[in-house]
Structures are given as structure tokens and as C-alpha cells.
Amino acid sequence: MGLLLQSPRLREGATPVLHSWTKVTPQRPAPKPRWCPPPKKPKGPQKLNKIVVSEPDIAMDTSASGTSPDLDVSMDASGSGLDMDIDQSVPDFSEKTSEVDTVSKTTSIVTVSPPPVKVDVSTQTAWTPLSTSTQTTSDSDCNVQSVHDHVYTFVKDKSQTLESYKDYVLQLESKLQAVEEECKHLKKTVHSLKAQVNANTFCANAFRGDDDAMRFYTGLPSFDVFMALYEYIAPKAMQLQYWRGSSTVRDSKPHQRPGMCRPGPKKKCTLLDEFFLVLVRLKVGLFHKDLAIRFNLSESTVSRIVTTWINFLYLELPLMFPFPTxxxxxxxxxxxxxxxxxxxxxxxxxxxxxxxxxxxxxxxxxxxxxxxxxxxxxxxxxxxxxxxxxxxxxxxxxxxxxxxxxxxxxxxxxxxxxxxxxxxxxxxxxxxxxxxxxxxxxxxxxxxxxxxxxxxxxxxxxxxxxxxxxxxxxxxxxxxxxxxxxxxxxxxxxxxxxxxxxxxxxxxxxxxxx
Structure with missing residues (x-):
């Protein structure tokens, strides 16, 4: 004997109910399907209708009635649900046929064109829908919610469908392999083009490994020395407030204050190339017009960069070489x-x-x-x-x-x-x-x-x-x-x-x- 409470929580004064584990409790009979009124047909041009065909196929015996009942299936144009209008002469197959289960069945949604289609229930031939998704509905529900909107093809043999899927997958794999090979080739092309552009561009990285050229353009003995000096001053150089005339100090705009980015497009010249530009200006003595053409900048931008960096280096370099003791x-x-x-x-x-x-x-x-x-x-x-x-x-x-x-x-x-x-x-x-x-x-x-x-x-x-x-x-x-x-x-x-x-x-x- 087991002890079963009438409530999940035992309240004060509640009496426990004795339960027998050997007594068989009768199961409730399955509910009969409810009848739903037929939906109103929409006015005006109708969109694609959807019909629900039950699966698996069920052979129905209609010899008792002597007539071939017709099943009129229609659906709202909105596609939100599907209602069936069944003729009164159709017998109740749920009572005569033992193979028909009253539990929920798996249904497939098939797209057809209006007008509404008459489905002959007496026909024994069933077509297997070629679909990639199914919906589980209950016989007790009259309206089936449609969440998929695909066009399906009917085939008679499922083995042919599997073979066609395999062939299609093989085709996709071959196409994917071809695309991957093309992607690798394009990456190599982009890499080579970038190398050519860098080689033809007047910038600091163009002289990487060429110490003689670096000594000529900057006065520094090698590219490594150039990079070491840049890495030392770069943290402070990132916070530079670029020179914009005498008003820069007296009347600074919000975007010109230290720590705030300048609005507008991104700068064409990197911080490393700005440092290189200033050293070229000092060592070779090139004019601003020449530097503007070489670095693809405007003369005003070159002048602003040179003025800012020279004032910055004027304060930083003496700190690196204090007066020795x-x-x-x-x-x-x-x-x-x-x-x-x-x-x-x-x-x-x-x-x-x-x-x-x-x-x-x-x-x-x-x-x-x-x-x-x-x-x-x-x-x-x-x-x-x-x-x-x-x-x-x-x-x-x-x-x-x-x-x-x-x-x-x-x-x-x-x-x-x-x-x-x-x-x-x-x-x-x-x-x-x-x-x-x-x-x-x-x-x-x-x-x-x-x-x-x-x-x-x-x-x-x-x-x-x-x-x-x-x-x-x-x-x-x-x-x-x-x-x-x-x-x-x-x-x-x-x-x-x-x-x-x-x-x-x-x-x-x-x-x-x-």
C-alpha cells in the first residue's frame, strides 16, 4: 500500500489517502474528433492554397455506403490554417476501420493552385511527397498551422529520391572543391599584388631590409634602429594633438582635445609613415609638394604632420640623451x-x-x-x-x-x-x-x-x-x-x-x- 496525498503540499489537518499498487486503474477512452464549422471563402483573387494529405496512406472501405464520398478540402487565402468541409454522407471511418489510429499523425503540406481540389477517398493509390520537413498534427485539431511554404515534387519510388539526393550532394561537393581552389588562387594573387603595391609605394616598409636606403632617407644607420626609435616614441605619438595654427592652443575644438579622435575619414598615412615622412623631410630636405606627391597627401596635411612631429621630437629626444655626469x-x-x-x-x-x-x-x-x-x-x-x-x-x-x-x-x-x-x-x-x-x-x-x-x-x-x-x-x-x-x-x-x-x-x- 502506498501513501498518496491529495495535494502536492501537505496542509494542516489533511487526511492522507491510501492507494493500492495492485489495483488496475481504467484508462480514459480516446476523445472523438470535434467537428468544426466550414470556414468562409475569401473574396477576390486567391493565393496558392495548401492541402493536407495524411501520411501514411490508409485504405478505406466505402462499399458499405455504396457511394464514393467526396472530401471537399479548402484553405484560407492567408495560409494561417486549414479547415475541411466533409459531406454528411461520409460514414464515420473511425468506428469501422481498426487500422486508423486516433492519435496524432504526421502530415505533409503540399502546395497546389486554386480552385479547391476534390480528393477521392476511395482511391487506393497513394503518392509519396518529396519534402524536407514535416509537421505533427493531432486529429483533435481542425486547423493545421502551416509554417513551411515550399514547392514539393511527387515521386513514386523513395529509392530514386535518395539516389537523386546523393547525386546532388556529390555535385555540391565538387563545386565546393572548385570554389576552394579558386579562393586559394585569388588569395595568392591578392598577396602578390599587395607586395607589388608596397614595393612601388614610398613608405617605411618599402625599405625594410635596405639599410643603405634607410640611411640615405632618414640618417639612421639601419631599418632596425628606425623601428626601435619608433616603438619607443609610439605610445606618446598616438596621443598627439596635431597642429592647426595658433588657435590650436587658445581655442581648441572638442575633437582636437587630447585623447579624442578627429571626425571624418580615416587618415591615409599611418603613424609609422608620418614618422618616416618627417625624417625624410629633415634628412633629404624634400619640399612639402614633393612629399605630398610621394605619400599621396595634400600639402596642408604634410605641413601639419611635419610641424606636429618636429615639436614632438624636440621635446622627446633630449630626454633620451640627458647631460652626462x-x-x-x-x-x-x-x-x-x-x-x-x-x-x-x-x-x-x-x-x-x-x-x-x-x-x-x-x-x-x-x-x-x-x-x-x-x-x-x-x-x-x-x-x-x-x-x-x-x-x-x-x-x-x-x-x-x-x-x-x-x-x-x-x-x-x-x-x-x-x-x-x-x-x-x-x-x-x-x-x-x-x-x-x-x-x-x-x-x-x-x-x-x-x-x-x-x-x-x-x-x-x-x-x-x-x-x-x-x-x-x-x-x-x-x-x-x-x-x-x-x-x-x-x-x-x-x-x-x-x-x-x-x-x-x-x-x-x-x-x-x-
Whole structure:
């Protein structure tokens, strides 16, 4: 005996009901199919109707009635459901035929054209529909929901259908294989075309592996050095705010603020190619028009890129080469400076030709008696191993070397015990900080000639001081500085000269430590 509760939850005061496991409970009889009223026929032109043909085929005996009943099957034009109008003379086959099951049957939906089709129930021949999907309906339901709308074909033999399916699958597999082969061929073609385009395009990747070309266009010794420098500055370069005139700082638009993208189409030039473009501008000295044609850009875009990147490099490159300490200098002192072990820096001045200014005051301030031309002058300092460690701003060619040294900020970097090596023109011993000495070649003065010891000393100093002139020569190899610089570049002249000077530090050292 089992214990069965009348409710899933046992309530307070409920009495359990005893249940016998051996007693057979009678099953309910299957419900008879309900009769549904015939649907209203739609007015106007009708769409494709659908007829439900029961499957599997059922042989019906109609000899008892003596007549061949007709089954009128119609469907709403909307296709939402299917209703059958059965003649009153049709006998109840559910009571006479034992093979007909009252449980749900599998039906197939077949598309036919109007008008409604009369199906003869007495016919024993059944056609097997060729369909890819079936619907399960119940005899108790009068309206069959149609969710598939396909055109079907009737065949008499199912084996022929399977064979046709196999042939069709084989055809699809052969077509798929042909398409895959064509796709592989097209990929190879695209890859080769991309390689040709990159080879014919003036960009940084076009010179990958060509160190001579990279040295010619950028001044850097190899492509690997170029990529190493780019990867170092790329994180900051991604946040650049591009120059758009003097209003960029005073009145920045929302899309010009740092960290926000510029609206409009994507930039044609990548960040790597922008860096390459700027180095080409400095090293080769190409005009903006030439660069615009080579990189497929407008002149205004080239000008904006060059201005932005030069200001950026002017701030970043000096941070990579800070002024070395005394300990660093002495730890890397070349053997050539064994006679001058306390040398901290070697200095010299260089001049750049410029256009003649229109203002008379500017003409007089930039006139150089040494070059007999209007020039800008800068002070350059190198360490004993030849690395550029100090670059001053540009001054008018009329300013003396002593004035530039005093006002450039170099003296604040020197410490007691340092030695400064310079040319005869640098009479700066009276302005040097306490404890700092000056090493320059001796003067002849009013004497007829120098002594033998002074001549030897002059030769010894010149043999090591020559390295600062070699360093300046490397700077002048950037062709943007040779020739005559236009006055329109005056606002960027300091940045251009400083960037060119510090870029020479990526070249092999002038003085090797033996």
C-alpha cells in the first residue's frame, strides 16, 4: 500500500489517502474528433492554397455506403490554417476501420493552385511527397498551422529520391572543391599584388631590409634602429594633438582635445609613415609638394604632420640623451683623452645661412662677419666619445661665442673639477663657474711665433677637439640645414636644428673606446 496525498503540499489537518499498487486503474477512452464549422471563402483573387494529405496512406472501405464520398478540402487565402468541409454522407471511418489510429499523425503540406481540389477517398493509390520537413498534427485539431511554404515534387519510388539526393550532394561537393581552389588562387594573387603595391609605394616598409636606403632617407644607420626609435616614441605619438595654427592652443575644438579622435575619414598615412615622412623631410630636405606627391597627401596635411612631429621630437629626444655626469664621462673616457682626463664637454659654434630679413634691425643682428652672410648661430657641445650632449637655441650671426656660452644655460650644468675644451675664440675663462677650467690652444699674442711646447700643445688639443667639428658635420648632413633657410621657418628653426643634432646620436660613435 502506498501513501498518496491529495495535494502536492501537505496542509494542516489533511487526511492522507491510501492507494493500492495492485489495483488496475481504467484508462480514459480516446476523445472523438470535434467537428468544426466550414470556414468562409475569401473574396477576390486567391493565393496558392495548401492541402493536407495524411501520411501514411490508409485504405478505406466505402462499399458499405455504396457511394464514393467526396472530401471537399479548402484553405484560407492567408495560409494561417486549414479547415475541411466533409459531406454528411461520409460514414464515420473511425468506428469501422481498426487500422486508423486516433492519435496524432504526421502530415505533409503540399502546395497546389486554386480552385479547391476534390480528393477521392476511395482511391487506393497513394503518392509519396518529396519534402524536407514535416509537421505533427493531432486529429483533435481542425486547423493545421502551416509554417513551411515550399514547392514539393511527387515521386513514386523513395529509392530514386535518395539516389537523386546523393547525386546532388556529390555535385555540391565538387563545386565546393572548385570554389576552394579558386579562393586559394585569388588569395595568392591578392598577396602578390599587395607586395607589388608596397614595393612601388614610398613608405617605411618599402625599405625594410635596405639599410643603405634607410640611411640615405632618414640618417639612421639601419631599418632596425628606425623601428626601435619608433616603438619607443609610439605610445606618446598616438596621443598627439596635431597642429592647426595658433588657435590650436587658445581655442581648441572638442575633437582636437587630447585623447579624442578627429571626425571624418580615416587618415591615409599611418603613424609609422608620418614618422618616416618627417625624417625624410629633415634628412633629404624634400619640399612639402614633393612629399605630398610621394605619400599621396595634400600639402596642408604634410605641413601639419611635419610641424606636429618636429615639436614632438624636440621635446622627446633630449630626454633620451640627458647631460652626462662626471662619473659617466670618466667611465667611458676614450684613450685619446688620456692627457685630458677631466674633460667634461667639448664646445664649438656653427652657423646656418638664412634669407635676408626685410627689417633693417634683423639684418644687422643676423649678419655674420665670419661667413659674410646673414646667419643663425648655435652652440653645440659633445662628450669625449663624440655624443651630442648640449644644443643651444639659435642666435643671430652677429652674437659672439662668449655671449652665447653665457646665455645658453651651459654653465649651470658644469661642476667643480670639470674641464671645458674649446677653440681660441672662446675667451670664457672669466665667466666659468668656480672650479671649472678651460682648455684652449695657446695664443701667439704679440710674439713672432709660438714656442715648440706651445705648438705641440696646440696639436694635441686640436687632435681631440676635432671631434666636435665632426659632430657638427654630421648635423649639417641633414640637408634641411644646408643651403639658405627661408625666413618663414624662423618659428621652427630651433626645433629643427635640435632634432637634427640629437638624431646624430643614433649613428655609430665618433670616438671608439679602445
Amino acid at each position: 662626471q662619473a659617466d664621462i670618466r667611465a667611458n673616457m676614450p684613450l685619446q683623452f688620456s692627457q685630458y682626463p677631466t674633460t667634461r664637454i667639448i664646445i664649438d659654434c656653427t652657423e646656418i645661412f638664412i634669407e635676408v630679413p626685410s627689417a633693417m634691425l634683423a639684418q644687422s643682428q643676423t649678419w655674420s662677419n665670419y661667413k659674410h652672410h646673414n646667419t643663425w648661430k648655435a652652440l653645440v657641445g659633445i662628450s669625449p666619445n663624440g655624443m651630442v650632449t648640449f644644443v643651444s637655441k639659435l642666435w643671430g650671426g652677429r652674437v659672439s661665442d662668449k655671449a652665447i656660452t653665457r646665455d645658453s644655460g651651459l654653465l649651470a650644468l658644469l661642476e667643480s673639477g670639470d674641464n671645458v675644451m674649446a677653440d681660441r675664440g672662446f675667451e670664457i675663462s672669466d665667466i666659468l663657474p668656480p672650479g671649472v677650467s678651460l682648455n684652449i690652444p695657446p695664443f701667439k699674442g704679440d710674439r713672432a711665433a709660438l714656442s715648440a711646447a706651445e705648438v705641440q700643445e696646440t696639436m694635441d688639443i686640436a687632435s681631440v677637439r676635432i671631434h666636435v667639428e665632426r659632430a657638427i658635420g654630421r648635423i649639417k648632413n641633414y640637408h634641411i640645414l644646408d643651403g639658405v633657410m627661408p625666413i618663414t621657418m624662423a618659428k621652427q628653426a630651433d626645433q629643427i636644428f635640435t632634432v637634427c643634432a640629437y638624431l646624430t646620436n643614433f649613428s655609430p660613435p665618433l670616438v671608439k673606446k679602445e
